[in-house]
């Protein structure tokens with residue numbers, strides 16, 4: 222498992238980097254499942270892990286934001302594809 226901080230290659234079982242001590246295991250913000258630092262989605266619940274949301278921002282509020290943006294984006298993409 223590669224350290225996201227210093228790129229040191231650690232053993233797969235390592236929970237902390239042997240080189241710099243960075244924690245290599247992340248917890249899913251949604252279900253608490255331990256995931257690798259390079260995982261893009263939680264293997265347990267499918268939550269996207271590519272964006273680190275601030276602790277104050279809940280998943281619900283980000284979904285509401287997406288809701289208000291998505292319809293316009295979809296229309297825009299559709300109109301581009303038909304041209």
Ligand SMILES: [Zn+2]
Pocket residue numbers: 224225226227228229238239240241242243
């Ligand atoms: Zn490291």
Ligand SMILES: [Zn+2]
Pocket residue numbers: 249250251252253254263264265266267268
């Ligand atoms: Zn999860």
